[in-house]
Amino acid sequence: MPTTPCPVCAKQISDQAPFCPGCGHPLKPPRSCVPGWLIGCGCLLSAFFAFMLTIIIGLLIWLGVSLQVPFDEEFDPDVTSSDMAFDEKRYQCQANMEEIRLLKEEWATAHEAKPGSLIPPAEIEKLFAEAAQKLICPKDEDRSFKTSYDLGPIGAAPTCKCDDAHNEADADEK
Numbered sequence: 001m002p003t004t005p006c007p008v009c010a011k012q013i014s015d016q017a018p019f020c021p022g023c024g025h026p027l028k029p030p031r032s033c034v035p036g037w038l039i040g041c042g043c044l045l046s047a048f049f050a051f052m053l054t055i056i057i058g059l060l061i062w063l064g065v066s067l068q069v070p071f072d073e074e075f076d077p078d079v080t081s082s083d084m085a086f087d088e089k090r091y092q093c094q095a096n097m098e099e100i101r102l103l104k105e106e107w108a109t110a111h112e113a114k115p116g117s118l119i120p121p122a123e124i125e126k127l128f129a130e131a132a133q134k135l136i137c138p139k140d141e142d143r144s145f146k147t148s149y150d151l152g153p154i155g156a157a158p159t160c161k162c163d164d165a166h167n168e169a170d171a172d173e174k
Contacts, residue, residue, distance in 0.1 A: 089138040093148075093166035096135045100149060100158040103127055108154045115155030124151065137162045 003012045006020040006027070019026045107119060107127050119127065128135065132145035139162040140148040150159045160166035 090163070090166050090168075093137045093139065093160050093163070096137065097149065097158045097160065097167075099131065100128075100135060100151065103131065104151065104154060104158070113154045116153045118153050119151065137166060139163050139166065 002015050004015045004027075005011065006013055006023060006025060008025040009020060009023040011020060011022040013020055013022075013027070018028050104119065104127075107113070107123065108115075108117075111123075113119070128145060135145055135149070136143055137148035137160050139160075148160065148162060150161055152158055
């Protein structure tokens, strides 16, 4: 093993020794950070990269969450807001007709009415006295139960007088 003399006490020591074992004089300068040079300061550089990585991951998560389409909505670029308003009116009208159909069935069961028979006008007034206020087609400009729907005979589905498209049932709902 090569040896060198200590510059202070001249004792022969290993050239790999960090300090002289006789006098304690340092033989190799301690490693330190050179001001203004980031590579020499590993801790500063590591902190900078960790900070930047945190910001990038945070932005990616934020973008992923904010651009996510909710499960119950499918984006259809061909659907306009007026189409959606029409669909809402149509669905409300179809829900009204379903309620009318159920009320007709209840009446037919209570009065043992045969399919194809009509509900007498006086009975219609009684049957729909409370429900008629809310069972109005959203497209009806006159806003009355009588101008909105044709009840039809027992066993037949009621129909909307305001819009034929409201009479169509959705294929998805069947």
